[in-house]
Amino acid sequence: MKRIIILILVVIFSLSSLTSCWGSRELDEMALVSGLAIDNHPEGYEITVQIMLPRVAASEQAASSLATRNFSEHGESVFQTIRRLIRRLSRKAFFSHCQVIIVHEDVAREKLFEAMDFFFRDPELRSDAVFLIAKDVKAKDVLSVLTVMDPVSGVSINKILQAMQKYFQANRDMNFHDVVADILADGIDAAVRGVTVKGNLEKGKKYEDIQESEPVAYIVIEDLAILKEGKLIGWLNEDDIKGYNNLLGKIQNAIITVPCSDTNFYNLETRKIKTKYKVIEEDGKVKVKVKINVTATLGEIGCNIDITDDKEIKRLQKIFEEEFVTNAYRTLEKLQKEYKTDIVGFGEEIHRQKPKLWKNLKDDWNKHFETLEVDITSNVKIDKTGKNTNNPLNKYLKK
């Protein structure tokens, strides 16, 4: 009994002296960061953090006042600059809920690794934060634009990317995590979405902007930055992204448009795109066969066509197959000839399917990629034509 009492006393004393709670932080002691922007600065970097104001963001006030504030600081190194922010925040910045990281294209061109090292290393940063490169505008300006759907623009940008990935255009590296993984991997280079601001930027930063029915400034996600060995070397435009998407086969629900006359189009809503790679070895040379399998719904018909006719559907399928293949070839050529960068992951595929062969190619893969022979075929299956089996144009356009 005496021993037990002594034991209890020891525990109580040690508990009270070792106040513990190491690493504990109360919610009201930290500034929640929702977005991060990195720009060039003569001194080194200019770093902007977007801080959420929970009181506004979580209440009905969100409609009548700003839910976020941006704070910028500059310094020689990233970590130092971030710590400097404390002077203005009165709380320590908390990065675990950072939704978006935007890097200016100049930084991406010159010193992306150096700028990002802190974020690779720091355990606080969420790996699924969206990673973007600001094109033509400063990265901090992207964060400054007020958004309508979500009071916090960081959250809004994140959601735009999520939705785009599903319904519009997909790329391999949406998240910070993917970018890091692809930069570090062999046989593939990273490709990151670009972001820019359209409209009147100065007005877009003001609160009055979101009170207008048509925002004067808005954020646009466009183009795809190619990071060769971790450095920005160029951009793929919207047309190229189509082919890139076909090669990647990552997006499921995309709209493919093919002209049927000078002014009208057929629209196909894909439900499933599956791209298969087959690596074959021919006379000591590597060849990759790509097959794009598409299942789709006829989404919109701008021309006179009888959709109840099997032959017509087959003809349409042919047209779309051609579209898929030509787009893919065009993008591939650009990648091989102009940028000499494999952002699709052919190297990774060879590594997976012919590991022995890959050993020889591995060291100067980009050179091999330039001359890689790729054979692209496509198979489109239109099995649904929508609610309306009859084509109204059929009746009137004929005349």
Place this chain on the structure above:
Amino acid sequence: MLTLKTIKDLLINNKKNSDNNKPKVYIKSDLHTNIDYIRNTLNNASDLIVREFNIKEYRCAICLIDGLTKGDYAHDLLLKNLLVDIWTTDKIREIHSVDELFDALQSQFIALLDISVVSDFDELFINLLSGDCVLLVDGIAKSITIETKGWIDRGIVESSSQTLVRGPKDSFNESLRTNTMLIRRRIKDKRLRVESRKIGRISKTEVAIMYMEGIANDRIVQEVHRRLDRIDIDGIIDSSYIEQMIQDHAYSLFPTVHNTERPDTVASSIMCGYVAIVVDNSPFVLLVPGLFVTFTQAAEDYYHNFYYVTFIRLVRFVSLFLALLTPGVYIAITTFHQEMLPTSLLISISNQREGVPFPVFIEALIMELTFEILREAGIRMPRAIGSAMSIVGALILGEAAVNAGIVSSFTVIIVSLTAICSLIIPSYHISISIRVTRFIFMVLGATFGLFGIISGLVVLGLYLSSMRSFGVPYLFPFAPLNFEALKDSVIRFPLWKVNQRPKLISDNNETRQSSDRKNNYMGGKT
């Protein structure tokens, strides 16, 4: 009614005689000596009735304690027997000696069921004070004890602590005989054993052990006997006294003896091999062994559709964990692991946290304690002020505390969720343990975060699996795993699939019923 002095006397007697060499006081042959001895021992208690009368020329006396006997038995039947009916028999005319009278009294004259002959005063007093009538005859150094126990009890009413929608509504009351009757009525088998004994130096409370011979595990029955024998206490006021004296792990927070107010639960448990301990003056019957899983089951579980019951049992287990962990995990996540929350949830929590002066732990502690106070007040307060309490509790403490900014509304949600969850557990017994353990988890969460919570869970799991109740592992049938017994644990199989009694509890007779109902009625097709 015993006077204080007689209690004191008994106490002194007991103390004196505890070393077992007290000289027995035998009944003398002289009637008046005996009556005087009884009167003196009870110090002329006002509820002692002594009625002297003659049968022929022989002097007799009936002693009884007023209020403990069934009125019509003692007064009407017994006296009418001895004074009036006796003369209608021929036998009376053949009696010529006291001995003949004493024999005839035993064999013929008393028209009541249970009589016995007692020759020493100790036993006489136990019988007398339990409510029996004692018949003394002048010239005979023995007495006849006539069973006339009977007093006013609460009657069989609906259970107040374990209510249900469907199923038998009767519940035990404070009378041992009624309670054993309720069980007997449900099990009409000759192997149902009722073994009783008196426990308590002063109170001499009757305690009955009920079990099925041939189904219950002999070792458990013997163990129950052994532990009951060991009890040396002055009085048993409620069955919980027995529970505390016989349970394994006396210092444990978790109960190892089950208790219930419902005869249907007891009957079905006895048929599974459990041993019931019925204690006089207590409407709660004890069941051993008490396993963790038995505390999470309600009587009604067997009366409803098994899909529904399985669902409800899962809900129960989930809420058991919620009741245990919610505040702790909430504290851990909001002070250590903010990155685990979805962003929008974090925003709304931290919105509520802005301006609250205390850390989350203190805040949650305040609310949890407040709730415990409210609950305790709800039980203790007079019924009439119940509505006033709910106004204070719900409106002032909940609503106003949030508006005043003392606590965040999220904490109020967490605390109310915990409270509701702890009320869903069928056994109040284990819900008490959960409530107390919760505070430990709150401290762990506040000091070590989720790491602390997980360590706490590991320790709790190890502790529970190290416990035993009457030799049966506490976490049976989960650890050790037993598939047959699992059929009636978190899930409940249909009745016709549970063909085996739980092993370890019933050791020697496991088959419960023929294998399948489809032999007989499945589908109703002929």
